[in-house]
Amino acid sequence: MLDVRRLHLLRELDRRGTIAAVAEALTFTASAVSQQLGVLEREAGVPLLERSGRRVILTPAGRSLVAHADAVLNRLEQAVAELAGARDGIGGPLRIGTFPSGGHTIVPAALAELACRHPALEPMVREIDSARVSDGLRAGELDVALVHDYDFVPATPDTTVDEVPLLEEPMYLVTRARSEATSTDATANSGQGGGQGEGQGHGDTLAALLGPCAEVPWITARDGTTGHAMAVRACQAAGFQPRIRHQVNDFRTVLALVAAGQGAGFVPEMAAVPSPAGVVLTKLPLFRRSKVAFRAGGGAHPAIAAFVAAATTAVERMVGSGGRAGSSA
Numbered sequence: 001m002l003d004v005r006r007l008h009l010l011r012e013l014d015r016r017g018t019i020a021a022v023a024e025a026l027t028f029t030a031s032a033v034s035q036q037l038g039v040l041e042r043e044a045g046v047p048l049l050e051r052s053g054r055r056v057i058l059t060p061a062g063r064s065l066v067a068h069a070d071a072v073l074n075r076l077e078q079a080v081a082e083l084a085g086a087r088d089g090i091g092g093p094l095r096i097g098t099f100p101s102g103g104h105t106i107v108p109a110a111l112a113e114l115a116c117r118h119p120a121l122e123p124m125v126r127e128i129d130s131a132r133v134s135d136g137l138r139a140g141e142l143d144v145a146l147v148h149d150y151d152f153v154p155a156t157p158d159t160t161v162d163e164v165p166l167l168e169e170p171m172y173l174v175t176r177a178r179s180e181a182t183s184t185d186a187t188a189n190s191g192q193g194g195g196q197g198e199g200q201g202h203g204d205t206l207a208a209l210l211g212p213c214a215e216v217p218w219i220t221a222r223d224g225t226t227g228h229a230m231a232v233r234a235c236q237a238a239g240f241q242p243r244i245r246h247q248v249n250d251f252r253t254v255l256a257l258v259a260a261g262q263g264a265g266f267v268p269e270m271a272a273v274p275s276p277a278g279v280v281l282t283k284l285p286l287f288r289r290s291k292v293a294f295r296a297g298g299g300a301h302p303a304i305a306a307f308v309a310a311a312t313t314a315v316e317r318m319v320g321s322g323g324r325a326g327s328s329a
Contacts, residue, residue: 001043002040002043002044002065003039003040003043004072004073004076005036006036006037006039006040006043007040007065007068007069007072007073008069008073009022009026009033009036009037009040010037010040010048010058010062010065010066010069011066011069011070011073011138011160012025012026012138012139013033013037013049013056013058014058014062014063014066015134015135015138015160016135017055018055018056019033019034019037019056025135025139026139037049044061044065046059046061047059047061047062048061048062048065049062070159070160070296073160073295073296073297074296074297075297076297077295077296077297077298077301078297078298078300080298080301081297081298081299081300081301081302081304082300084301084302084303085300085301085302087302089118089120090118090120090121090302090303090306091118091120091121091122092120092121092122092303093122093123093124093143094121094122094123094124094143094144094303094304094307095124095126095141095142095143095144096123096124096125096126096142096143096144096145096146096307097125097126097127097128097133097136097137097142097144097145097146097147098125098126098127098128098145098146099127099128099129099130099146099147099148100127100249100250101251101268101270101271102146102148102290103125103127103146105270105314105318106146106166106167106290106311106314106315106318107125107146107311107314109310109313109314109317109318110307110310110311110313110314111123111125111310113309113310113313113314114306114307114310117306117310118303118306121303121306123307126141126142128142128145129224129225129226130147130148130149130226131224131225131226133145133147133161133293134158134160134161134293137160137161137293137294137295138160138161138295143294143295143298143301143303143304144292144293144294144303144304144307144308145292145293145294146166146290146291146292146293146311147163147290147291147292147293148226148288148289148290148291149226149288149289149291150171150226150227150229150230150286150287150288150289151171151230151234151286151287151288152229152230152233152234152237152286153226153229153230153233159296160295160296161293161294161295161296162293162294162295162296162297162298162299163291163292163293164291164292164299164308164312165289165290165291166290166291166292166311166312166315167289167290167315167319168287168288168289168290169268169269169270169287169288169289169290170268170269170283170284170285170286170287170288171230171266171267171268171269171284171286171287171288172266172267172268172269172272172281172282172283172284173209173210173213173264173265173266173281173282173284174254174255174258174264174265174266174267174275174279174280174281175213175216175258175264175279175280175282176258176259176261176264176278176279176280177278177279177280205285206234206237206238206284206285206286207237207238207239209238209282209284210234210235210238210240210284211238211239211240213264214235214238214239214240215243216243216263216264217243217244217245217246217262217263217264218231218235218242218243218244218245218246218263218264218265219244219245219246219247219248219254219257219258219262219263219264219265220232220242220244220246220247220265220266221247221248221249222247222248222249223247225249227249227266228247230266230286231265231266232244234266234284234286245262245263246262246263251267251268251271252271254266254267254271255267255271255275255276255279256276258279259276259277259278259279266284266286267281268288290315292307292308292311
């Protein structure tokens with residue numbers, strides 16, 4: 001009989017790449033992870049791992065078993081959700097991950113909604129980059145999270161995570177106004193919008209909009225984030241390599257640096273209003289999409305379903321009232 005906990009370790013090795021990374025993520029020692037995977041191989045009766053230099057890679061049988069592990073762990077999440085649904089009321093801890101601008105806008109409104117509807121629930125918010133959410137969910141560090149992806153940086157398919165769409169918003173180029181008379185808000189200087197993935201097909205439009213900034217310094221999110229990758233790829237699609245001077249994740253800082261003449265940058269619509277005097281915001285044919293993510297199979301869990309409903313309500317009210325204020329990546 002295959003042990004579910006060891007299947008989980010095998011799946012993490014497939015996702016993270018090294019035994020050391022699995023051990024660090026799951027607070028085990030590397031030797032303990034290696035021993036447990038050795039036991040799993042004996043249970044399976046066939047080799048699941050093979051050495052490749054200093055790394056361990058999965059054999060074809062190991063990769064096949066990971067696919068079965070995904071299905072097994074998905075069903076376990078469904079079982080946990082069903083059992084939770086049999087209890088009276090919704091309560092206890094709910095560990096929520098969020099990217100910063102979601103933490104400034106969507107999360108507070110969602111938590112206020114949860115407090116009214118489910119006062120016994122104990123939400124705990126943790127700021128985390130969207131690229132790390134999948135690892136956090138699988139490791140049990142998070143129960144649910146806000147995530148986003150951009151045109152030019154689509155989300156990588158992940159069978160271990162389910163997602164519910166929340167919001168699609170356009171991106172804006174932020175430049176310094178030549179004079180106070182040319183300062184504008186997020187509804188002016190607008191280019192034509194598009195849908196998911198359309199940024200890749202708007203090279204000429206991007207060249208026209210971003211080209212005048214080819215020689216100026218750029219302000220992007222930190223290296224390794226999806227926001228950084230989006231900025232670099234958008235500029236490359238416009239025909240140039242951005243000369244990056246500042247790397248910050250806080251959109252308030254991006255706006256302030258642009259107003260101070262430190263370069264050009266990108267902000268999503270949630271962060272475009274309010275903006276400081278002295279900046280011009282130009283709508284681009286690029287989009288950011290925000291979603292709620294949770295472990296595959298866990299969507300029916302009452303606490304997770306309650307958060308999804310609260311976040312959806314928060315976004316609907318935000319969009320309906322025209323409120324788009326946000327401040328971070």
